[in-house]
Amino acid sequence: MNYPVIEFPWLGNGMIIAIIAIIHVIVSHGVAIGMTVLMVSLEYQGLKTNNEKLINVAKTISKWVLIITTTVGAMTGVGIWLVTSVIQPDSIGSLLRIFFWAWFAEWIVFITEVVLLIIYYYTWDTWKGAKRKIHFRIGVTLSIFGWLTAMIITGILSAKLTPGKWTETLSFWNAFLNPTYIPSLAFRTFIAILLAVSLISLPIRLLIKDKEVRRDVFKVFSFWNALTVPGVLITGIWYLLSIPDEAKDLIIWSTGMPENIFNMLHVLGLALFLIFALWMAIKPERVPVILTIAIFFTSIAFIGEFEGVRESVRKPYIIYDYLYANGVEAAKVEKFNEEGYLANSAASPIKEVTAENQLEAGRELYKGQCIACHTVEGWRTKRNFGDRLEGWDEAALSGYISTLHETRPFMPPFVGTDDERDALAAYLIKVSNEGLDADLTQGSKEKDDEKEEQ
Amino acid sequence: MVLQTMTNLIPDDITLAIPGNVGFFEVLIVVSFILHILFVNITIGSSVLAVGKEIQGMSKKDRKIDRIAQQLADHTSIMKSIAVVLGIAPLLLISVIYTQYFYSSTNLIGKAWLSLIALLITAFLILYLYKFTWEKMRGGSKALHVLIGATGSLILLFVPLIFIVNVVSMLYPTMWAGSEGFFHSLTYYPQIWQRYFHFILASFATSGIYLYFYNRRAEKKIERLLKEGETVEDEAEKREVHKMSKRLGIQTMFWTTALQLVAGTALLMSFEKEVMMLYMGEDALLTGLLLGSILLTLVLLFFLYKLGKTDSKGNFNAVIITFVIILVFMGWMRHELRESYLHDYIEANPRTTEKVLPVVETEDDEEGLEVELEEDAK
Numbered sequence: 063m064n065y066p067v068i069e070f071p072w073l074g075n076g077m078i079i080a081i082i083a084i085i086h087v088i089v090s091h092g093v094a095i096g097m098t099v100l101m102v103s104l105e106y107q108g109l110k111t112n113n114e115k116l117i118n119v120a121k122t123i124s125k126w127v128l129i130i131t132t133t134v135g136a137m138t139g140v141g142i143w144l145v146t147s148v149i150q151p152d153s154i155g156s157l158l159r160i161f162f163w164a165w166f167a168e169w170i171v172f173i174t175e176v177v178l179l180i181i182y183y184y185t186w187d188t189w190k191g192a193k194r195k196i197h198f199r200i201g202v203t204l205s206i207f208g209w210l211t212a213m214i215i216t217g218i219l220s221a222k223l224t225p226g227k228w229t230e231t232l233s234f235w236n237a238f239l240n241p242t243y244i245p246s247l248a249f250r251t252f253i254a255i256l257l258a259v260s261l262i263s264l265p266i267r268l269l270i271k272d273k274e275v276r277r278d279v280f281k282v283f284s285f286w287n288a289l290t291v292p293g294v295l296i297t298g299i300w301y302l303l304s305i306p307d308e309a310k311d312l313i314i315w316s317t318g319m320p321e322n323i324f325n326m327l328h329v330l331g332l333a334l335f336l337i338f339a340l341w342m343a344i345k346p347e348r349v350p351v352i353l354t355i356a357i358f359f360t361s362i363a364f365i366g367e368f369e370g371v372r373e374s375v376r377k378p379y380i381i382y383d384y385l386y387a388n389g390v391e392a393a394k395v396e397k398f399n400e401e402g403y404l405a406n407s408a409a410s411p412i413k414e415v416t417a418e419n420q421l422e423a424g425r426e427l428y429k430g431q432c433i434a435c436h437t438v439e440g441w442r443t444k445r446n447f448g449d450r451l452e453g454w455d456e457a458a459l460s461g462y463i464s465t466l467h468e469t470r471p472f473m474p475p476f477v478g479t480d481d482e483r484d485a486l487a488a489y490l491i492k493v494s495n496e497g498l499d500a501d502l503t504q505g506s507k508e509k510d511d512e513k514e515e516q
Numbered sequence: 517m518v519l520q521t522m523t524n525l526i527p528d529d530i531t532l533a534i535p536g537n538v539g540f541f542e543v544l545i546v547v548s549f550i551l552h553i554l555f556v557n558i559t560i561g562s563s564v565l566a567v568g569k570e571i572q573g574m575s576k577k578d579r580k581i582d583r584i585a586q587q588l589a590d591h592t593s594i595m596k597s598i599a600v601v602l603g604i605a606p607l608l609l610i611s612v613i614y615t616q617y618f619y620s621s622t623n624l625i626g627k628a629w630l631s632l633i634a635l636l637i638t639a640f641l642i643l644y645l646y647k648f649t650w651e652k653m654r655g656g657s658k659a660l661h662v663l664i665g666a667t668g669s670l671i672l673l674f675v676p677l678i679f680i681v682n683v684v685s686m687l688y689p690t691m692w693a694g695s696e697g698f699f700h701s702l703t704y705y706p707q708i709w710q711r712y713f714h715f716i717l718a719s720f721a722t723s724g725i726y727l728y729f730y731n732r733r734a735e736k737k738i739e740r741l742l743k744e745g746e747t748v749e750d751e752a753e754k755r756e757v758h759k760m761s762k763r764l765g766i767q768t769m770f771w772t773t774a775l776q777l778v779a780g781t782a783l784l785m786s787f788e789k790e791v792m793m794l795y796m797g798e799d800a801l802l803t804g805l806l807l808g809s810i811l812l813t814l815v816l817l818f819f820l821y822k823l824g825k826t827d828s829k830g831n832f833n834a835v836i837i838t839f840v841i842i843l844v845f846m847g848w849m850r851h852e853l854r855e856s857y858l859h860d861y862i863e864a865n866p867r868t869t870e871k872v873l874p875v876v877e878t879e880d881d882e883e884g885l886e887v888e889l890e891e892d893a894k
Contacts, residue, residue: 064527065619066692068626082633132597133640140600141633143607148626151619152530158612159532165608169548172601180594232532232871391531408527409620411693 063407063430065151074440075149084366086138094131095208096258102201115275121186128183152389153380161218168214178204216247229383245301252293259283260361264354280346287339309375316374377472386474388434403478415481421502424489438493451494460487525692526865533871548605550847555599561723562592567665583757593643621686628698642668687857710783720772728765731758770820809845
């Protein structure tokens with residue numbers, strides 16, 4: 063525990079990252095990348111067929127792309143840094159050092175992207191006649207820069223699961239061009255456009271009253287569906303085949319669903335996308351509202367699930383083979399076991415476990431090693447100690463913690479001395495029975511009294 | 517015991533090395549921060565000025581003043597988008613070269629730090645609402661429109677405090693143990709409010725010069741169009757609005773810059789004596805930077821006065837050049853200040869600058885291990 067720890071007792075610390083990250087993925091993929099491609103292709107089709115109404119649709123979409131990406135998109139993007147520096151400082155601190163230059167390049171790409179988007183939006187009415195072609199070209203360049211942001215960040219995201227040779231060489235390029243980089247970039251590219259079609263079909267179906275315009279818009283979308291539905295499937299399988307077996311085994315588990323329900327839902331989801339794509343291609347003038355609603359929410363559910371699973375299957379690591387999910391460096395496990403975890407935790411006011419401070423020391427260990435995923439009284443019952451530890455006692459729990467990573471391979475090992483392990487067990491039993499505001503000083507005294515009596 | 521806890525609060529640096537030359541990264545952080553803060557200044561100053569002008573336009577029933585306000589609001593929403601993306605590099609750099617201090621100070625105000633996401637999304641959405649409803653909300657709902665703008669501006673005026681607390685707190689590791697969250701930190705750490713006022717004044721000054729710059733260009737554009745034989749809609753009104761905006765820009769910059777002589781002095785006085793003395797003769801570079809920037813501020817005031825008298829290209833360029841030099845001096849001094857404060861701590865808690873390759877088990881070892889495990893299993 064190198065830095066002070068912030069606790070979100072009900073939501074759980076991991077959930078805070080997940081909320082920001084999933085919103086960001088929806089906006090960055092679905093709006094910044096995908097929707098930009100759609101709006102520019104509507105502009106292209108409008109210019110080609112002299113269809114001013116189609117161009118107007120593109121213009122309206124661009125206003126919303128501007129508003130959404132420069133508010134929610136930008137702030138949840140930076141927000142991932144803000145939130146990880148609070149909840150997973152060791153992890154983000156390490157990633158920044160590995161991928162500094164990728165992020166620095168990303169900075170320049172982002173600035174260009176935003177400037178292009180501003181130019182694109184504010185010149186719809188001022189660039190007329192021959193200048194309309196330039197406007198369209200700005201749009202194409204904008205789409206390319208949107209995709210470049212994904213091209214860079216995907217190297218970082220995929221390396222967390224499959225750092226490849228990096229763990230031996232610590233070389234930037236080994237990490238960036240890791241084994242799952244290309245498949246996951248291809249997968250994300252198709253996802254972005256398909257997600258955009260899924261998100262925007264509903265408002266278009268509801269808000270555009272002119273049936274002809276709607277038909278023309280959906281015809282353009284159909285072109286993208288024909289490309290992205292098979293694209294997502296093929297690259298998805300490719301991506302799946304390229305991840306490590308340990309991670310593959312955790313996929314269904316990490317969704318929290320039984321296998322048959324998992325399979326059923328995914329077959330149904332896939333069928334829904336096929337129906338949607340076919341319907342839009344065959345009868346673009348009559349796409350049912352209910353279908354666009356279903357696709358809207360299914361696509362969000364899928365993307366949320368994908369990111370959740372991707373983050374989850376790395377367990378017990380957060381950066382494979384280097385850093386455990388709770389911020390403990392794999393290479394320092396022995397050091398912690400010998401010298402003690404607390405003694406090596408700058409942010410812990412307690413450095414050594416004594417009879418008087420046992421529960422408070424346990425609290426520091428809980429903050430350092432459990433809080434990244436667990437809570438005491440949080441809403442996710444599977445991760446909350448209040449529910450999980452019913453019926454346990456300190457000795458049994460302490461014994462269990464020592465072999466935890468073997469019985470449950472997705473758990474990081476406990477690091478620290480035996481006294482520290484006992485302290486953690488004592489604290490967890492105490493708070494799981496009495497709640498987070500249990501008096502930790504009193505607890506130790508009572509125990510001392512008990513000991514004396516014995 | 518207390519003393520021990522205080523000094524031990526600085527963690528060891530991350531095991532992975534800083535991926536480049538620290539000196540070079542310091543140059544990068546100064547340059548990228550200056551770019552970022554320039555746009556932040558314009559965003560905050562313009563948004564507050566817009567609301568102020570809209571209220572003035574309402575009370576004086578002057579459409580032209582309302583136009584100035586509208587123009588300011590238009591630009592605010594564009595500037596803020598650029599300000600945010602420009603902020604990525606300085607945030608990246610401060611996280612990489614000052615990890616031990618910056619992450620600690622961040623986590624001491626963790627929840628306030630996270631609230632930035634919600635606060636800024638809300639403020640930015642409000643800025644768009646303010647701008648895009650300007651025409652629709654004329655007439656009866658004008659007061660509500662002002663309220664929308666004012667809400668956005670108030671959030672923008674609050675947000676810098678979170679950043680300032682963070683970057684001030686990282687300079688005082690010995691005070692971390694006594695820190696009790698964001699609101700407590702506002703009065704707990706020295707320098708906070710002095711920095712805040714120094715920054716807010718700069719925001720108005722920067723917005724002033726930007727307003728002048730923009731309206732000067734717009735005037736030139738009208739003249740160019742007229743020369744080409746085209747007509748300009750509402751020409752007389754537009755010309756008057758540009759003229760008024762230019763005057764507003766100069767006046768705002770002049771007076772807020774003059775006040776900086778007071779605010780800057782107050783900030784200097786808030787430093788620890790040893791650090792203050794570095795700026796007052798003990799360190800040649802810092803003293804030079806400080807004296808230079810005071811002198812340049814006076815020069816800037818002089819050129820602003822001249823520009824107010826005659827709008828010539830020469831006067832305008834003189835203002836811009838002086839302003840940019842002051843900006844660079846300020847950004848540089850700000851960095852040197854952090855270095856002065858952290859110098860001893862960095863010496864005692866060195867950064868990881870050398871790459872240390874991990875010890876890797878060879879293939880044979882792994883096979884051996886597997887055999888052992890299999891045997892264990894039997």
